Amino acid sequence: MDTLSYMMNLINGVYEDERGWRHFRVPNKTYDVRMHPMTLEWECSCPAYKFGRGKACKHIKIIQNN
Ligand SMILES: [Zn+2]
Numbered sequence: 687m688d689t690l691s692y693m694m695n696l697i698n699g700v701y702e703d704e705r706g707w708r709h710f711r712v713p714n715k716t717y718d719v720r721m722h723p724m725t726l727e728w729e730c731s732c733p734a735y736k737f738g739r740g741k742a743c744k745h746i747k748i749i750q751n752n
Contacts, residue, residue, distance in 0.1 A: 690718070710749045719745050 690701065690709065701709045707720040718731040728746045729735065735743040742750070 712745045712748050715745065717745050719749050721749075 703709065706724060707722050710719040710721070711717075712719060715732075719728070720730075721728050728742055728750070730743050730745045732743055732745055735741070735746070
């Protein structure tokens with residue numbers, strides 16, 4: 687298990703890094719979904735987000751709807 691996954695398990699699925707991004711995990715996926723509370727920007731590490739030019743992918747929507 688990598689350090690980020692370990693940290694996130696430790697604090698119930700949300701991890702805030704030193705730059706202020708809040709990281710989320712979609713259940714059973716390894717994608718890193720992150721949100722910045724100051725700019726309210728959302729990013730995901732999946733291919734759909736990468737090629738969607740900033741459009742929210744389904745993983746971002748799952749977290750937003752939680
Ligand atoms: Zn995604």
